[in-house]
Amino acid sequence: MLEYILAKYNFWIYVILMMIGLYAMMGKRNLVKKLIGMNIFQTSIILFFVSIGVKAGDATVPILKGDGHGHGEHLIQVADYLNPLPHVLMLTAIVVSIATTGVALATLILIYKRYNTLEEDEIMAIRKDASSYKTQR
């Protein structure tokens, strides 16, 4: 039982992080809190992928020992280096998350300038008032 927990507990931690992010995106009404929830969600995915590439034992970061021109690398063992592919893919994911966060923050600035609030229900109330005003006229 303890062995099973030790083999899986990191995945459970990432699932809990993902639940926190998803709940913040769905349940919170402040738009900045929704954005923070999205970032927590992305962080949990990134941690999950990086933890897939871990190899137990003496594995180190995937930088080969040697001069990089075919000398000194003839003893490469696959078990000596971590899996490089999740690291590469998560670099791409980090870039995408930065881009989405930047655009979302710029949009939030515009929303705040227009409605003077970032609470979702207040924005909806303002929009409702404006549309009823328009139909009256």
Place this chain on the structure above:
Amino acid sequence: MIKNWFKLISLIAVTMTGALLIYGTHDMPAWGDPNSPANSHVSPRYILEATQKTATPNIVSAVLADYRSYDTLGESAVIFTASISCLFLLRRIRGRKEGEGKI
């Protein structure tokens, strides 16, 4: 209250999603298993051949900038699009007078 009702619904949905995912980790390989599918199918080829093919000791940068350089090019397109859209979104404010955009 309608708001608390919605929060309860979202809490139930999130809990169900999390329970499903935790149930799914039952089939995942153990943490740090060197023989897991992710570590034994494609990545050994990169670890063994990347240095000979790209003359780069750092396998991550070899894959990022050599094997997947088109991916990195698209990534820079993503960053460019995001920065341009930030620029246009924020520039609109400064040209407009204060209070002009209010409803």
